[in-house]
Amino acid sequence: MGRLEGRSAVVTGAGRGIGRAVALLLAEEGASVVVNDPGVSVDGTGHDDGPAAQVVEEIKAAGGNAVANTDTVATSAGGEAMVTQCVDAFGKIDILINVAGILRDRMIFNMSHEEWRAVTDVHLKGHFNTIKPASILMRQQRSGRIVNFSSISGLRGISGQTNYGAAKAAIAGLTRVVGRDLGRYGVTCNAIAPGAATRMTATVPDAARQLRAATQTQQQTAMSRSVTPTPAHVAPMTVWLCTDDAWNVNGKIFHVAGGSISLAHEEDPIHTIEKTGQWTVQELIELVPNQLMHGIINPAPPPADLDEVPGRPAPV
């Protein structure tokens, strides 16, 4: 007897990678699953019914219950269609997992509006498009689990990903608010920032990899501790958040990579300076470098060979 017997779930982007692993584990635990995937390429173009259909076949072959959906999350009609399909096929929606995503990396000064729009539409609007219709039903039935997918790209910052990083950080904010909007109705909303080798990470150019490695001086991620972080590693924590045991876990962000699972820091104060009344800029010039910013590092400082950096002390 699985932990999710009798529950029904929508998993977006479930045709491959992390979404597929989550769908398989949900089904193994007894949930009936809408396997959503329009079968697009990593940059969001194209369409293929194959990936979603194949995961449905895998679930059925293992004795589980699943149906395929190939709508896009990037439109409100698409989001509503997959939630409706879950209700039509299985009678209700208990679980919504928002995994679908695409990548269009570019440095900010070269990023086109189309690249910005396509990525924020799928990730951020895509989360709203499924959460809105699901939240109406979950609120009425007084139970529900929503698990969103954020990313270290937005939570720490990764060069070349203004669109993706903005959307993924926004999803963390969305998670915190939705957790507060729905918590009293027995619904939880949490987010996972996964680290896994998928076809999406395979698109990152080597030059960008090196650059990112060079700028990641401040924090070692949990990812570096684990051997080979696979999509399957992300599934247990995602599915656990959907179980009854997680009834009181809400509005939280978790980093999951390989065998590492971390609760993310709240974005609360590290250092504070305080006075009664308004600061003057002159006072801030004295206090900020030594007190407020003590021990806090510039993640991408101007290089030594950049000639003029006004304010930087001359080398001794």
Place this chain on the structure above:
Amino acid sequence: MTDLLKDKIAVITGAGRGIGRGIALLMASEGAKVVVNDPGVGPDGTGHDDGPAAQVVEEVKAAGGTATANFDTVATEEGGENIIKTALDTYGRIDILVNNAGILRDRMIFNMSEQEWDEVIAVHLDGHFNTIKPASQVMRQQRYGRIINFSSESGLWGNAGQANYGAAKSGIAGITRVVARDLGRYGVTCNAIAPRAWTRLVATIPDNRPGRPEPKEDAPPRPKMDPEDIAPMTAYLASDNAWNINGQIFHVYGGIVSVLNHPLPWRTIYKPGMWTLDELSAQIPTMLEGTDNPMPPAERIEGPATAAEVTG
């Protein structure tokens, strides 16, 4: 007046009122030449009025400063480009970009319309991209620049009824972290401020939202939180003194300035392999010890929703 920002060219969006106005006035008094952008919309983004931006320009000039008005919206690609172009056409460059423009359309997630979502995201999140993109090209070429974005505790900490605003404001923290890394090596910094101040935006928030604590009768008076209190830290981040502060999020109100944690791994459990659900049931409560469910289920949760809730 001092000369902290002497001859720097600054663009400030949403500078016709509130926090943006305070920043424009202080930067001008520190010697910056200022583009005062404001389309003069209502707190919900509707309407148009050249008056607020024009009036702040007059205030700057009356105090002996230099300023020009711009009335474009940040919510479109063309608007963002026009705002930056105004600085280039009028003053020949842009050194400082302050992204302060914003609107509110509060609604619980289950009642929020697509339009309410789209319009708030367009002004806040797209609005930041629309100005940063053209400004970043110029700043990269001139090997100098300061970008100061406006986030909010609504997204960083979570605030019921603000899925659109909270998502956008948290997304702006993400933009800030990425842009800092894209531009840092070119002598450009990008930071964000999450302000708290009594402005006309805050005045639109209903006082009867569920979960909002009742004000106590004997509660001390609210601390003074003027919009002008945000300006000194903003001006400091725009100065040469802040050349090495980059990719950070600051919480600013009254006489308080805090630098905030990024949401990176805090408490970690590790095993060399796959976790099972049983193991997680045993481990996760320990990981969460001392943290709260910000909105736990109501005491009496059984039973269907009331008719009023279903239709409301």
